[in-house]
Amino acid sequence: DFIGGVRMKKIRVISLVLLFALFFTGIKEVTAASYVQVHFINVGQGDAILVQTPNENILIDGGGKGKGPQVVSYLKKNKVTTLSAVVSTHPDADHVGGLAYVIKNMKVNKVYAPNISHTTLAYKDFLLAVKSKKMKFTVAKQGLEIPTKAKDITLRFLGPVRAYAKSDLNNWSAVLHLKHNKKSFLFMGDAENAAEKDLLAKKLISKVDVLKVGHHGSKFSTSAKFLEKAVPAYSVLSVGKNGYGHPTSDVSNRLKKVKSTVYRTDKSGNVLFSSNGLKVTPRMVR
Secondary structure, eight states: HHHHHHHHHHHHHHHHHHEEEEEEETOOOOOOOEEEEEEEEEOOOOOOOOESSSEEEEEEESEEEEEOOHHHHHHHTTTOOSEEEEEOOOHHHHHTTTTTHHHHSSHHHOOOEESSOOOOOHHHHHHHHHHHOOOEEEOOOTTTTTTSSSSSSSEEEEOSSOOOOOTGGGGGGGGEEETTTTTTEETTOOOOOHHHHHHTTTTTOOOEEEEEEEGOOOTTTHHHHHHHHOSSSEEEEOOSSSOOOOOOOOHHHHHHHHOOEEHHHHHHHHEEEEEEESSOOOOOOO
């Protein structure tokens, strides 16, 4: 009848209005990421790593003192205007030294660091830079995730698993695991044997495609037991001229034993890994 027809028409109109409202109030499907790029920036003896997804730019460490301008230049060359996250793995100067400059000269949304401090000028400058931007630290610890906007990307801290001695800065390293669909990256900072043992005991280490070798290839890191679990297809040594003998022949031999293809920033320069979620492709970039 006529009244029934009017009622049905009204219901249809209301349904369409509701659908329209839902569509424009930000309820959107979370999509998969078409790519992830991981840049190991050649900063000499130190670490600086840029992780790029279609939605985020994340910087892990900033090289040593005086390396900030080089890192910022590299970021801008890659059209990075905002860093959604900056991760300071630990307070050593060859990791944190350039971060003060980066934070002062880039838009930064969030800063992650483990709950350990240091008295060096490099670390003090880093703290002051964060304070000058009226920001606070988010404590990097096992299980914490850095939010991403893609359904097939997870960025999770595996370590530090526990508290270490205040003098044991390397084992305090924020260890970060990146998963992009079927592919994975593991960034070890300067984590050494004690941290590796704790990660293995918690069953947090599994097969990865790309490993950022811990502590620049120190003999106290990247143990045979650790590599048995990680079995990286590719390994990157972020290293420069140093008096420590990094990377050591011990670590080089252990990586050879697990048939990992090794890249060194002192020999290859900047190393870029591109992932489409099913395949990882390495190349050297200027």
